[in-house]
Each structure stands twice: as structure tokens, then as C-alpha cells.
Amino acid sequence: MDPRLKQLLEMTSLYGTLAKYYEHIDPEKHMYFYQKHFMYEKQLVQMYWALHESEHYHR
Incomplete structure (x- = not known):
């Protein structure tokens, strides 16, 4: 797994958990x-698709 994607997954999960806890x-x-969770979530989705498209074109 791409390390940047892994880090975004971790941050998205962390802030999602904290948001849920304080709800x-x-x-x-x-x-x-x-808001932090949503920011990282957007970045995660963008990076996922960028990596996915990059993989698709390299085949």
C-alpha cells in the first residue's frame, strides 16, 4: 500500500473516531x-482515485 494512502487512512479513521466520541x-x-475527518476523507478519496488511475494506465 502506498505510504501516503496509509497515512490518510489512519488520519481519517482517527478523526472519525474522535468526532463520533464527542458527538x-x-x-x-x-x-x-x-471537519478534520472530512478534510482527510476528501484527500483520501482523491489520492485513491489518482493511484487507481495511475495503476490502470501502467498495465
Whole structure:
């Protein structure tokens, strides 16, 4: 697995978990972590498709 993709997966998971944890405890922290999660999630999807397309063209 590409190390950049692995790192984005880890960050997406971490911030998703923190957002879920704070969802009913602290709405402000929930939104902070959810925004981080969403930012990394978008980067993850973009990188996934970039790598997928790159693989497809190298075959």
C-alpha cells in the first residue's frame, strides 16, 4: 500500500473516531474533529482515485 494512502487512512479513521466520541459529549469538539475527518476523507478519496488511475494506465 502506498505510504501516503496509509497515512490518510489512519488520519481519517482517527478523526472519525474522535468526532463520533464527542458527538453527544461536546458538540464543539465534535464539529472540530468532524471537519478534520472530512478534510482527510476528501484527500483520501482523491489520492485513491489518482493511484487507481495511475495503476490502470501502467498495465
